[in-house]
Structures are given as structure tokens and as C-alpha cells.
Amino acid sequence: MTDPDTTPGRAAPGQVAATAPVLVVNAGSSSLKYRLVEPSAGHTLATGLIERIGEGHPRARHTGSDCTTERELDCPDHESAFQVALAAFAEHGPPLRAADLLAVGHRVVHGGSRFAAPVLVDDDVIAQIEALVPLALLHNPGNLAGLRAARAAFGGIPQVAVFDTAFHQTLPPAAYTYAVPRDWRDRLHVRRYGFHGTSHAYVSRRVAALLGRPPQATNAVVLHLGNGASACAVEGGRSIDTSMGLSPLGGLVMGTRPGDLDPAIAPYLSRHGIPVLAYDEALNHDSGLRALAGSNDFREVMRLVEAGDADARLAVEVAAYRIAKYVGGYAVALGRLDALAFTGGIGEHSAALRADVVGRLAVLGLELDTAANAAASGESRISTPASAAQVWVVPTDEELEIARHAVAVVRAGHPSA
Ligand code: ADP
Secondary structure, eight states, rough: OOOOOGSSSSTTTTOOTTTSEEEEEEEEEEEEEEEEEETTTEEEEEEEEEEEETTSOOOOEEEOOOOOEEEOOOOSSHHHHHHHHHHHEEEEEEEEEEEOEEEEEEESSTTTTSSSSSSEEEEHHHHHHHTTTGTTTTTTTHHHHHHHHHHHHHSSSSSEEEEGGGGGOOOOOOHHHOOOOOHHHHHTTTTTTOOOOHHHHHHHHHHHHTHHHHHOOOOEEEEEEEEEEEEEEETEEEEEEESOSSSSSSSSSSSSSSOSTTTTTTHHHHHHTTOOHHHHHHHHSOHHHHHSSOSSSSHHHHHHHHHOOOOOOHHHHHHHHHHHHHHHHHHHHHSSHHHHEEEEEHHHHOOHHHHHHHTGGGTTOOOOOOOHHHOSSSEEEOOOOOOOEEEEOOOHHHHHHHHHHHHHHHHHTTTOO
């Protein structure tokens, strides 16, 4: 696997400069997010978001050299959305000429068992990502539309696909195997894949650096807590277990997803007239914090808790209890826990949730520094010196990780670059 951290910062004259920017693209079914990144220093040169592509009233926002612009537009598909993004660069900067780009890096959600590392995109890779669509109906089609649009817009520029699942391809069979019939496993590829891998990889490497240890000598549990949420056990830089499974529905309680459930619930509901499509829809959009507290926005849930709302309090308890159980389980899987890291919108910003989770982990010898937790901003240590493992807040940066992977893949293909 290419290591984005080994990418040198400079190239000799006449070679592809590592400091040339990478356009990072995260294409959803009806949205296109982009960020122009200078990968060596990690500077963001521009960001943008085009939403409601192919739906009513698409909107585009672009933050360029010196201003943010927003406008409504006509944007029937991802290819026209790409043209809108290019026009925004031309109008509001910074100048974006294809010739100046080192690569376009794409977030692709599901790489199945096929992709254990980022790859240079060609027709064969597109076909393989397409073949994985049945495993990721909600995600891969949008990712593919973004890939095709970027290839159409930037013909000669290397396109690199970076998979959410790739970091977890190191899971041992005991962690990825579901105890289900062989035919489901062999023919239908039913197993744990795991997601948020780009974030878990970035944060676990940062944690090792913050501890002053090589990643190979660091055991950490990373909690990515955003709208989607997952835990990951990272042993010596490799993912050995993670809470999401075949799909991003499993594991922790999320904004609108339930996390782990008794598998018997689906047939039980079906016998009571709830068809599988309604079940799927409810589990993706109407479960989790939204189902328990009435809102999927954690800030709102905490406002309700402070106002004495019992449902919201239970929702936070269910979520924190589940997180703590996973950390306990992963401490067993790792054998030795050096660090626990919080990331994602909730992990980075909710001191209350962090305090709740760490408070439940006293059995592991974890001890929160209450003042440091309350004051945490950016990368911050929030455990006391007496804590058995260090606890950190580490803001994730998936786009930078994707950009650095893209550089590493391009360099691997052009060793002189
Ligand atoms: P996504 O998974 O869509 O990238 P984020 O990582 O941005 O989501 O996380 C979004 C979640 O973070 C929301 O539930 C939001 O309420 C929560 N969040 C953001 N800021 C805060 C804050 N200051 N305190 C508590 N929760 C926050």
C-alpha cells in the first residue's frame, strides 16, 4: 500500500512537482463536493459544493481565492456540475488549469474485497467499481458519476480512487466473518467491510505522531463520530476491527442509522406488514438519534438534554453506552491500548459526549482531564498523566488524506515524478 506520508515535498526540475495541487472529489448521488489541496503542506486552495444535482433548484457554493459565492443554477447531471465547478474556478479563482493539476482524487465508498489500496482509475477499475454497486446502492453510483464527470472534464489528468473500505482490508478473518451460510459468504460476499477507513487511517497516524511513536508501535482505538459513526481498532498502524459491517448501517448509534440490531427484527417486521424496502429506508434515514430524540443533529439533541428532555437523555445514553462497549471490546482485541482518539463533528466538538464515554471506561484505567476536555480545540490531549492510555481529540482530514494517497499513487506509477 502506498504511504502518503512518505511523499517527498519537492521534485527535480522537469518532473511532476509534488506541490502541484490535487483536486479531491466526493460525489454523492445528488451532490458534488470538491476541495483543491496543496498536498505537501496540506493547504486548502479552494472548496466547493454543488447540491441537488438533477433535482429541483440545484445550488452551488464555491470558496475560492478571496471570497465565497453561492448561486442557483441548472445542473441536470454530474458532468454539468463539473462544468459549473470549473466555471467557478475561472470566475472566482484560484486559476485551475488541467495542466497544473497533479491528479484528481476521488472518494469511493465501497471497494469490496477487491481494493485494499488506492488505485489509478482506468476503464477496468470503473467496471470493477460498477460491479460493486449491489453492495453499496446508496453510495457507489454517485461516486461513479463523479469519476466519469471528472474524467470527461480532465481527460489527461491521473484520476485516483481512494476507498473508504480499503484501510479495513487488513481485518483478520475472525473479525470480518459473519456466522452465516457459506453460500451467502462465498457467492454474495457477505462479510464485514467497514467504512470511514480514510479517516481512521489519517487519525491513527496522527495519534501515533502525537504520542511520539512510530505507527507500527502504536495501538489505538479511533472513534469517528459524525452523522455517520464508527469505531476502529488500529494495531501497529493496521485496522484489525471496525464497527460498520457489510454496509455503513452497523455498529454505533448514528444520526439517522441505528447501528447494531438483532437480525430477527427484519423478518419480524416483515410478518407485521413492513416490507423490506420500508425497513431499509427507515434504517438509513429515520433511526438513530432522530428516532430516539427527534433530531439527528447532536447539537440539538444536547440542547434538548439541557432542557430536561428524557428522550434526548436516553438517546445520548444509548449512544455513549454503545461507544464505550465497543472501546472495551477493542481493548480486548488489541491486548494493549496506547491511545483513544475522538474525531468527526461530534467527537471533535462535544466535550459532554467525550466525558460521558471516557467516564464509562474507568475500568480500562482511562482518566479524563476535565479542564483539558472542556478547552479542547484542534489536536488536544484530554487525559491526565495518570491515565492508562492517552485520550486525544484529533480533527480528521479525509480530503488531505485522499490528496496524499493520490500523490503517492501517481508517484508509484511514475517513479521519477
Ligand atoms: P458528517 O458525518 O456528515 O461529515 P460531521 O462529522 O460534520 O458529519 O458531524 C456532524 C455532527 O456533528 C452533527 O450531529 C452535529 O450536530 C455535530 N456537531 C457539530 N458541531 C458540534 C458541537 N459544537 N457540539 C456538538 N455536536 C456538534
